[in-house]
Amino acid sequence: MNAQILLEFAINVLSMGSLYALISLGLVFVFGICKLVNYAYGEFITVSAYVLYFLGVFTGLPWLLVFLFGILAGVAVGFFSELVAFRPFRERSLDALLVTSFAVSVILQRLFQLGISPRSKAVPVPAFFNMNIQILGVITPLRNLLIIGTTVVLLTVLVLIMKYTTLGVAMRGASENFVTARLMGVPANLMISVAFIISGFLAGVVAIFWSARTGSVEPMMGGTPLLIGFIAVVIGGMHSLPGSVVGGYVYAFISNVLSLTLPSSLLSFRDAFMFAIVIAFLVLKPEGLLRGNYQEERVG
Amino acid sequence: MESKSTFSVKELNKSFAGLKAVDNVSLHLETGEVLGLIGPNGSGKTTLINLMTGMLDKDSGHISLDSHNIGEMPAYRVPFYGLVRTYQTIRIFKNLSCLENAMIGALGVGTKHREAARLAVGLLEELGLGDKIDLPAQSLTFRDQRLLEIARALAAQPKFMLLDEPAAGLNEEETDELLSLLKPMPHSKKIGIIIVEHDMRLIMNLCNRLHVLNYGKTIAEGKPEDVRNNPEVVKAYLGSAAS
Numbered sequence A: 001m002n003a004q005i006l007l008e009f010a011i012n013v014l015s016m017g018s019l020y021a022l023i024s025l026g027l028v029f030v031f032g033i034c035k036l037v038n039y040a041y042g043e044f045i046t047v048s049a050y051v052l053y054f055l056g057v058f059t060g061l062p063w064l065l066v067f068l069f070g071i072l073a074g075v076a077v078g079f080f081s082e083l084v085a086f087r088p089f090r091e092r093s094l095d096a097l098l099v100t101s102f103a104v105s106v107i108l109q110r111l112f113q114l115g116i117s118p119r120s121k122a123v124p125v126p127a128f129f130n131m132n133i134q135i136l137g138v139i140t141p142l143r144n145l146l147i148i149g150t151t152v153v154l155l156t157v158l159v160l161i162m163k164y165t166t167l168g169v170a171m172r173g174a175s176e177n178f179v180t181a182r183l184m185g186v187p188a189n190l191m192i193s194v195a196f197i198i199s200g201f202l203a204g205v206v207a208i209f210w211s212a213r214t215g216s217v218e219p220m221m222g223g224t225p226l227l228i229g230f231i232a233v234v235i236g237g238m239h240s241l242p243g244s245v246v247g248g249y250v251y252a253f254i255s256n257v258l259s260l261t262l263p264s265s266l267l268s269f270r271d272a273f274m275f276a277i278v279i280a281f282l283v284l285k286p287e288g289l290l291r292g293n294y295q296e297e298r299v300g
Numbered sequence B: 001m002e003s004k005s006t007f008s009v010k011e012l013n014k015s016f017a018g019l020k021a022v023d024n025v026s027l028h029l030e031t032g033e034v035l036g037l038i039g040p041n042g043s044g045k046t047t048l049i050n051l052m053t054g055m056l057d058k059d060s061g062h063i064s065l066d067s068h069n070i071g072e073m074p075a076y077r078v079p080f081y082g083l084v085r086t087y088q089t090i091r092i093f094k095n096l097s098c099l100e101n102a103m104i105g106a107l108g109v110g111t112k113h114r115e116a117a118r119l120a121v122g123l124l125e126e127l128g129l130g131d132k133i134d135l136p137a138q139s140l141t142f143r144d145q146r147l148l149e150i151a152r153a154l155a156a157q158p159k160f161m162l163l164d165e166p167a168a169g170l171n172e173e174e175t176d177e178l179l180s181l182l183k184p185m186p187h188s189k190k191i192g193i194i195i196v197e198h199d200m201r202l203i204m205n206l207c208n209r210l211h212v213l214n215y216g217k218t219i220a221e222g223k224p225e226d227v228r229n230n231p232e233v234v235k236a237y238l239g240s241a242a243s
Helices: A002-032 A040-058 A064-090 A094-115 A141-164 A166-176 A177-181 A187-213 A223-236 A242-262 A267-284 B043-050 B076-082 B097-107 B114-124 B142-155 B170-181 B200-206 B224-228 B231-242
Strands: A132-137 A138-141 B006-016 B018-031 B034-038 B062-064 B083-085 B161-164 B192-196 B209-212 B215-223
Touching: A002 A040, A002 A138, A002 A141, A002 A166, A002 A223, A002 A242, A040 A064, A040 A094, A040 A187, A040 A223, A040 B018, A040 B097, A064 A094, A064 A187, A132 A141, A138 A141, A141 A166, A141 A187, A141 A242, A166 A177, A166 A187, A166 B097, A177 B076, A223 A242, A223 A267, A242 A267, A242 B161, B006 B043, B018 B043, B018 B192, B018 B215, B034 B043, B034 B062, B034 B200, B043 B062, B043 B161, B043 B192, B076 B083, B083 B142, B097 B114, B097 B142, B114 B142, B142 B161, B142 B170, B170 B200, B192 B200, B200 B224, B215 B224, B215 B231
Parallel strands: B034 B192, B034 B209, B083 B161, B161 B192
Antiparallel strands: A132 A138, B006 B018, B006 B062, B209 B215
């Protein structure tokens, strides 16, 4: 394998992995705090993507503002869905929350279908996103480098917040043992709201790069990133934020290796191979690559 | 002049499916005092602590700290009024550093970040964990994890601290260390301590008063030396040992 192919491979893995890492991080933030597997997360991404579509097509706003509003839409849908849908059921049971997240997901999908269109819409992408850049002979669209850079910045900021701010320390405590943290006076509603806001924020960022890659938005589009998020989380570990990031990159790595090595006749079954690997993970290493923390113990 | 605070529990009741776990228990405590809560296994000590801190809902009764009716508050409000606890089974945040663990105790009651860190460092040093400040809590020995829980509770700058079997799992030597750490606290920190413990040596050396439960009922209260010779108490302990 020569250096050029290796570099191309690295860029593909890193750009794809960055996107997947952000997707799974958004899932795990909410899971960490309220142990909810949020099936409506994919629709957070869809909402943002629709906002990108509407603003991009019908307004002449500069791209930066379009992106900003797209991300804000993700934040808003995260915040309000928690307030309206999840909070009333939170004290009941996890099962109730899980079913609620299915409901939120389906309701949003139907709203897109009825209110916008069941057909897919082309999301305008800024020209510089698809501008080809040449690095050491490898040609790649600029968006691949942008997602890598964006992810590095976001992860750094998140790490700093989680490590050095009051909110971050409280969130990490709460994600490890919600009950105990709450009993120390850490405000539960605030922690959960912030988790959903961060999740929505990440969904917004994901929407920008996801729709730039696919070029379109449609009501059911959230399913694929959601599935990717789940797989990354299975690989990396549901109980750890770094694990979810690692999972995203490992997923991208495996997926790219499969693309490179599978004979062309088998290439259309790439996802089947991917799922086989995921099943292997579930059997052999169900806690994921990074173990994180399990708290099973109840009130002493 | 610092005025004393009072923690009081009046006629507290709690049943689990008809079984009276806590039966008409009353007790009170002032800052500077240590009250030992003892009784055979299953006598309702931990239930009582859970009720006092709002983790369980009482059936009836009153719990107050000074003029605050904390018995009617949700558990997460209780630390704000100066009542904190530790747990029989350790419940520290294992992946967080010792410093962060202790800080959360302070942050939880609204202490500012910088002040919380300062308090946490001071307490960790005081409890002999000064050289382990940045280590993840799960790397600590069992004894240190117990101390960390106490540091976390104290970081909330409480008026009253409930210790649920702080010596459980510690050997004799470690228990003596714990005793020497706890002994000065009622005066140095102006707090009242309620301690549930089976280690009688710790109880007898630490407590000003004892409160003995059996089958959820108060069977004796008073000075340690008096309680020790109380025939009811002797019977409860021997009875439970014989069964």
